[in-house]
Amino acid sequence: MQHKIYLDNNATTALHAKVIERFYQLLQIFGNASSMHSFGRAAKTELDSARAKIAELISASSPDEIIFTSGGTESDNLAVIGVAEQLRSKGNHIITSAIEHPAVMSTCNYLMKRGYEITYLPVDHTGLINPKDLEKALTPNTILVSIMLANNEIGTVQPITELSAITKKHKVLFHTDAVQAMGKIPVNVQTLGVDLLSLSGHKFHGPKGVGVLYVRKGLKLAPQMHGGKQEQGMRSGTYNVPGIASMALALSLAVDEIKSETTRQTMLREKLFKGLEKNIPEIQRNGHAEKCLPNTLNVTFKYIEGESMLLRLDHDGIAVSTGSACASGSLDPSHVLLALGLPHELAHGSIRFSLSRETKEADIEYTIEKVAEVVKTLRAMSPLYNSLTPSSSPSPGGEGAGR
Numbered sequence: 001m002q003h004k005i006y007l008d009n010n011a012t013t014a015l016h017a018k019v020i021e022r023f024y025q026l027l028q029i030f031g032n033a034s035s036m037h038s039f040g041r042a043a044k045t046e047l048d049s050a051r052a053k054i055a056e057l058i059s060a061s062s063p064d065e066i067i068f069t070s071g072g073t074e075s076d077n078l079a080v081i082g083v084a085e086q087l088r089s090k091g092n093h094i095i096t097s098a099i100e101h102p103a104v105m106s107t108c109n110y111l112m113k114r115g116y117e118i119t120y121l122p123v124d125h126t127g128l129i130n131p132k133d134l135e136k137a138l139t140p141n142t143i144l145v146s147i148m149l150a151n152n153e154i155g156t157v158q159p160i161t162e163l164s165a166i167t168k169k170h171k172v173l174f175h176t177d178a179v180q181a182m183g184k185i186p187v188n189v190q191t192l193g194v195d196l197l198s199l200s201g202h203k204f205h206g207p208k209g210v211g212v213l214y215v216r217k218g219l220k221l222a223p224q225m226h227g228g229k230q231e232q233g234m235r236s237g238t239y240n241v242p243g244i245a246s247m248a249l250a251l252s253l254a255v256d257e258i259k260s261e262t263t264r265q266t267m268l269r270e271k272l273f274k275g276l277e278k279n280i281p282e283i284q285r286n287g288h289a290e291k292c293l294p295n296t297l298n299v300t301f302k303y304i305e306g307e308s309m310l311l312r313l314d315h316d317g318i319a320v321s322t323g324s325a326c327a328s329g330s331l332d333p334s335h336v337l338l339a340l341g342l343p344h345e346l347a348h349g350s351i352r353f354s355l356s357r358e359t360k361e362a363d364i365e366y367t368i369e370k371v372a373e374v375v376k377t378l379r380a381m382s383p384l385y386n387s388l389t390p391s392s393s394p395s396p397g398g399e400g401a402g403r
Contacts, residue, residue, distance in 0.1 A: 003317040005363045008379050010152050010180060010296060010354035011321055015206040019250045023207060026242035033239040034230065040098050043241045050248035054212060057255050058197070059188040062217055067231045068244055071211035073178035074224075076103040076146075078213050078235065079196040080174045082221030083144045084111050087173075087374070092126055093117045097129055097148070097158075098339040104177055105335075117141070124145035125341050126288035128157030135166050144173045149192070151182035153336040153352055154287030155296025158184065161308035164193035173219070179203055179211075189214055197250075201243065206359070208248030210243035258397060264296040265355050270365050272353060273297055275368035280375050286337060286350060295355040298337075300346045303373030303385035304378040312374045318367055323353045 006014070031039030033047045048063070055063040069075045084094060097109050098120045108118045119137045121129050129147065136146075145167050150157045171269065175196035178187050183204025189197055197214040201207050215221065215234070227236035273328075276283060284303040301309065306322040313320055322334070333347035337373040342350075353367070380383040 003363075003366055006358065007316045007320045007353045007355060007363070007365060007367065008319045009359075010203075010352065012202045012208065013205045013356055014358060015207065016250055016253055018253060019206055019246050022249050023242055023246040026245050028242060031282045033241055034228065041168040043239070044242050045317070046245045047239055050204065053248045053252060057251055058199075058214060060214055061188045061190075064232070065214055065217055066070075067213045067235055068210045068239065069213055069217050069235055070209055070317070071179070071202070071241075072101075072198050073103040074103070074213045075179075075198035075200070075213040076175075076177055077107050078221060078224050079198060080104060080144065080146055081111065081217075081224055082108045082234070083173055083175070083196070084116060085222035086220060087143040091139075091143040091263065093119070093139050093141040093143065095119045095121060095134065095142060095145045097121045097126055097215035099121060099123055099151055099153075099156075099336045100146070100148055101152055101177055104148070108146075114258055121147075123156075124139060126290060126291075127151055127154050127164065127286075127336070127340055128291065129158055131159065131162050131166060138170050138172060142170070142172050144175060144401045146175040146177065149187070149197075150176040150178070150185065151336060152180040152294050153334055154298045154340070155180075155287045155293035157291050157293065158180065160192045168193060181271055181293065181380070183251060183258070185379065186255075186258060186324070188234060189216075195219055201247035204250055204254040206247040207243045210240055212247075261357055262294045265357075265359070268355055268359055268361060269294060269297050269353075271361070272364045272368065275319070275364070276371060278366060284346070284398050286313055286342070288341060295352045295359075298350055299353070300337075300342065300350045301375050302349060303382045304349050306348055306350050308378055309349075309374055312377070313367075316370045316374070318370055321354070322350065 012280050018181045025120055029042050031043040033040060035042040051063040051066045055066050060066060092115060094108060094116055112118045121133050123129055147158055147163055148158055160176050168172045174194045176194045177198045179200045180203060181187060181199055182199040200203050200211040211393055225236045230236050265268055273285060276299060276389060284300040286298040286300060310322055333344050337347035337350055
């Protein structure tokens, strides 16, 4: 029987069994949560409970700070454009980073075409932002800084608490895209010191199509969807109650498991890298080895194309990624890896492995075996690789392995 191993959990996760069960139960509560009759009130009860639970899980000061959206992309758009339009009279400068998710980068590019000034902070070779660069980039016209908590491609975790303290000193709002971090590492909006925070249900074994934007109490955003008066007028639309309530349960389950899963997934991640390093020469780990998500490993395999690896591994029953799923339609190398300083040819040869609560040790062992086979096959067809090793292919673990 062919193996089916899913190591693309940063793209999306499988629904938790308890979430599936709860979702089907919630489908029976079909009333509109904005209606005043008993059917509507039953839906509203579930909605209020979910809002309170999510607020508690991220340490928000009030359930009113939780705004429901359709997912991470909408949350990021509402945060960035909502602040930009609301505070346009106070300034037009926004600061973000060179490795943000397309949901933030594309939104900033959209605003730039409409007269806003955007500064993209650089990162070092591990993907970390230097707080001094943020301090230097602030101007009297700066109205928002948007820096992701953890990168979706390399897993590097940013020093958000330190960064937000700088913006607070200058009275500038701070948004963090926590979509990839939520459910994998502790997320506390008070400790982080952020004004806005995005999350998405399908990244922590919840349903697709639902997300949250945390908006600090007293902060108003220019709405991007117009219609009803839902979500304090900041996000109109009929509530997806089954999705929202299921997301709250999924987040609760993920938070309960963070400590044990961090230990387990970190062990599996390191087993994977050490196994690849031992069996495959000329590989390179991308991102920070310690300040990173426990489930994420990004590796460059020199002299081959990542897309070719992905397709061959898929044939062997292993699902991986060459970068962000939201940018997979592009043949361009990852903007994240280029920002780390990788040349185009190395960025093209990179694979992201992302684990989850479903990942087993046997999955890792099989993956190491198959990746080694695929790399050997592809390099045998690589003119560049063969020209550099005319006599014979390097032996596993040889000189240069695991740079």
